[in-house]
Amino acid sequence: MIDGDEAANDALLAEWPLPRWFGAPVWHMHESLGRLERLAAGWPRVCIGSSGEFATVGTVAWWGQMARALRVVCDDEGRPLCKLHGLRMLNPEVFTRLPFASADSTNIGQNIGIDQKWRGTYTPPTKEARAQVMRSRIESQNAPARWTFMVPEQQPIAPGELF
Numbered sequence: 001m002i003d004g005d006e007a008a009n010d011a012l013l014a015e016w017p018l019p020r021w022f023g024a025p026v027w028h029m030h031e032s033l034g035r036l037e038r039l040a041a042g043w044p045r046v047c048i049g050s051s052g053e054f055a056t057v058g059t060v061a062w063w064g065q066m067a068r069a070l071r072v073v074c075d076d077e078g079r080p081l082c083k084l085h086g087l088r089m090l091n092p093e094v095f096t097r098l099p100f101a102s103a104d105s106t107n108i109g110q111n112i113g114i115d116q117k118w119r120g121t122y123t124p125p126t127k128e129a130r131a132q133v134m135r136s137r138i139e140s141q142n143a144p145a146r147w148t149f150m151v152p153e154q155q156p157i158a159p160g161e162l163f
Contacts, residue, residue: 020042
């Protein structure tokens, strides 16, 4: 539950009927870093969702919380302890800076039908063609394998500096 508390979300995990490799719990960014640490230690993949005061992806507060979260789930070399999935984080300004194994977004679905965004000499003629252009742009970039302890517009974050 996005706005639920940790106890309610942990109760939902306790009801998960399938093997852990078949699912991925969500750590909501307004929840404690301790819960994130427990999830990363107990599950092979953890989803990270923007929520609460960190609901807007890419803000200064969001990047600060993301940096704190990555200090919890990455070793001193910046390698994640489990696979990470970014919810609503397919903006290249975001996913190319974070060690995600995967990410998702509704960006393509929201933007292929907005005709005024698609002007110019080489405008794709169909929604399917627009979707392919957007997919190609997203897929042309990769997430790094390691976190570099850098957040936009800030200096590197040294191991242990955030605590």
